[in-house]
Amino acid sequence: MIDLLELHSWTVFDVDEHGHVLAGSDASGSTQLVEIAPDGVRTQLTALPSACSGRYLPGRRTVVVQHDTDGDERAQLSLLNLEPDRPAPAGLDDLEPLVRDLAYIHSLVDVRPGRVVYSTNRRNGVDFDVVVRDLSNGSEQVVFDDGGYVAAVDVDGDAVAVTLLSLQPASTQVRLVRDGTFTDVTAADDHSMHTSVRFLPGTGSLVMSSNHGRDFRSVVRVDSSGTWTTLLESDEHDISVLPSPDGSRLLMFRHIDGGTELAIHRADGELETEIALPRFGVAAAMWSPDSALLAVGLNTPTSPGDVLLVDASNGEIRMLVDGTEQMTPQMRVALVEPDSVRIPTRDGELIPCFVYRPSDPAAELAGSVVVNIHGGPEAHAQRTFTAVSQAMVAAGHIVLVPNVRGSTGYGKRWYSLDDVYLRLESVLDLVDIRAWVPEAGGDPERVALYGGSYGGYMVLAGLSMHPGLWAAGAELVGMSSLVTFLENTSAYRRAVREREYGSLEHDHDFLVKASPLTYLAAIDTPLFVIHGANDPRVPLSESEQIKAALDAKGVPCELRVYDDEGHGLAKRANRLDAYPAALAFLAKHLAR
Template identity: 45%
Template sequence: MPSGTPTLADDVRTLLNLPLSTALDVADDGTVLFGTNTDGTSQLWESFPDGSQQQLTDFASAATGRYLPGSRKLIVSSDLDGNEHHQLYLLDPDLEQLPVTGLAPLIDDPAHIYQLVALDAHSLVYSTNRRNDVDFDLIRRDADTGAETVLWSGGGLFRQASASPDGRFLVANELSLQPASTVLRLLDVVAGQWAEITAADRPGGYGDSYWTADSSGFFASHDAETDFASLGFFRVADRSWHRIVEEPGVNVSLALDGTGRRALISRLADGKTTLSVCDVGTQTGLPVLGPESPVLFAEEGYARGMLSADGGRLALTFSAPTFPDEVFSADLPDAVGVAPIRPVQRTAAPGREIAARLPRARTVRIPARDGEQIPVFVTDGDASAVLSIHGGPESASLYQWLPRNASMVLAGHTVVVPNVRGSSGYGRRWISMDDVELRLESVKDLVDIHAWLVAEGIDGSRVALYGGSYGGYMVLAGMTFHPEYWAAGVDIVGMSSLVTFMENTSAYRRAYREREYGSLAGHRQVLEDASPLPRIKNLAKPLMVIHGANDPRVPLSEAEQVVAAVRANGSECELLVYPDEGHGLSRRKNQLDAYPRAIEFLRRTLG
């Protein structure tokens, strides 16, 4: 090879070095708050309307944040080395020497978790497990005085909350004990009373809630009554739900501006999104969505965004399998619903041309053994293949940029990104098809994908499994329950035993993991029967295991016990442990160490 010619390892490092940028908020003047990992961990930056940029934070660990409405002050959230004990900070860019390397936390309590769930111009609402380490309470804190009010101390784990514009009500979104479900609680601030406005014993997942301008009710997408998520409206006066938008095979959601009069509508189907903007009116006591202006992009992909408080600006993140995550924005006209919206790109990673040269992924439905259809994204390569399996399991692979998958494509493999049964985004029926006793049905989907690959011309002896978190469990399960199909596996922060995982995961997570996998008290044998570790003698092919030492979700012990067992069998097993990481690798230096080694491992084992 001529001197200076890039090697595969060089190109993989180039891909992994591409910074990813994510829109977090947008001010009324068009300033965009975004996160980017340009310097190795994701930190906060601002992009101003004139195109200039400014770094706000340079914390030791990743940071995220949101503006206080109507202000340049922002609430910053960060943990320590992936331990997920997030602390909250107030940053005023006009008073600090930027970028800040540290701030005094609003509450100095690193032993517990503080998660921002709602924010307005005068106060923030956060959830914290400081009372007993397990249950999360809701606390409102005055942004100026620091005075705290306990809103809820009845236990649970909260996703989001939203206050009505008139200050009378607060709706909170809490995980329920039904699989892939949440429950909504409504607080009457004046009366000081909470009401459960959705049934905790009924399956149904509710998205973020947004109040209309007149405080008469709020929008929330949900699948409690439809297979795919429809857009509903809850009217406070008579405690009634009304379906506003339902589209077969499409998950519809909405985000409002701070006035409650303008909406950003998102439609998700097959891992791809389309966005549009419309105005919100009222008719016969219910909200009415006006004509929509589509948000246009040059290609299909996945986008998520937000509106400024006054509804005049749009900021969003766009990503596709050959387009690394970048921030876009648009100035919105006074009247939407007439012309398309063409956002302007606000960030651009240097060297991203290598991503554009990769082959495009195609969407395929693979027939399963029982007549079901498994949705997958396939990027064609040589006669070897890697199945890249998402975590969750109540999650999904989207039609977006994933540098690890791109690296495997660059290495020449055919890369298959499946949404096996149990994945979200394909209807409540599909997400429920791996619950508790059905756990191994999702593992059998991998075998069906293998059969399809062989029929497509792939060498069946050159197929590997690759996955993180629940995807790591799927790697180990595939290689122990169906070992004859797989040539190698890469397990990243995966569970090797569902029993020991449940016993050792963080206490505040256990109940919500049991709703999906089964409980230690009631389903111990089910958990044992679905665990790879008792069948580890079946795992005779090369295995690589990658884990963070501070993982609060899947403890390091899950990796250590499977590595010890595989090595005791005399099989090849490499373990990479990173002391400054938690559930996955967030630091560029660790990614650049682990992932190129994983690519070389796959090239060697698959030929």
């Protein structure tokens, strides 16, 4: 277990025209910036108290660093000059403040020559404005201040494309701003997801991924007259897009059953070259400013992060970081690739699920099952490296990782099946999964629920609404009451969370019905709880109240609180404390 948790992960943030890759590595204990030269030489750039991310400034050996304080998600922006070479990684005092006000969020959304684009809620603490800062003189121009939760921004000259979370469940709206004039590219009440919204330079057109009028997202071009043209589509999976800076090529992402396939297409959508990734998992990518290179981060069930440099002209790959290089041969062999299955439900649906099976389980844990439920709910379990799941398998548990109804990645119809008053249908999926456990070789009397955030809510909902079915539960930063969660979550998140769960004003009775605390009298299952004290999404009070309630009932419940964490555990030292304890708890209650 400890060996698995000690593995460090890699992510990709940016690449410059010379092939330097700006990556993130948590080898030091939390995700810090590392520069990887084209020859593979690695230089750690930051040593900040908390995790950070960043982008190169085009044309300069300077990085814009985004950082917060102990997971509070109030992002601040600073500059790090890479010339001359630094003798040691930069601490917070070594950074040049760019945009800092610890009371508010300032999220980096784009970089341009001499300019930084960011979103901020400093105007009223709720709505996010988009600001362009000129680095030559420090002047700022607010290019969008019409309210809402900004999900993404792209800037092309004096035009700004803003993607907002709309008030429809799992939906976004795209708005175009030019010379102060707003144009709605998509309707505010369109129950559709529009992502990857980018300008095609020099054309006045947008390219984006959209499931408007269809089940799966296709790649479309929207010209200046508002005409939509489909460039690439599938009736079986979502496709997203990343255009090159010069607009000549489109990097297409095919999202297939929790994994990604990549290919480079011409601007008209015609295939140019496939990119043969070395493993099947989840890929993220960035173009170099000259459109010649792609930096790709690849995370798979058996690798915590490969970093690849791709020649865009022919798709040839150079591996800069092999995520398995840190593993012993024995660990590489022991890691498990999941099987993909579909679990039948009470009403004729099929739940996509990944099954991790132990090769040689210890006798006392043989047949034990842990159902690991993803967060979101507007998200899905993917084919990524999860140290906790692999550790569960190594201990001898069968691990089921379902995409219950409401999960994205399997079409609009599927992710809409838990909206508001359908919430408890997703909880019932857990009961169907338990009924299927013998098909995986598991013992239905020894099934535990595990999950974080919305997955934590699902753990608590399963234990409380369907008691007697579970041997144990373990959850991280989960909601014990949808009412108190919505009352106490950060103001800037409340409206967008209400679109999914229901509003305090109009749906209060249902929120009570869908809250685990409502069924407290039924909970008799031992519970392990993990929470960060600085969580701005799900307040610590959600875990404190379930702990207090179970203590009063005499139901075993252990709560571990980490004062320097937010929504999850970003620091390895805390993971090394919490996760082994959680695994020991599950082993105790799932043993024969």
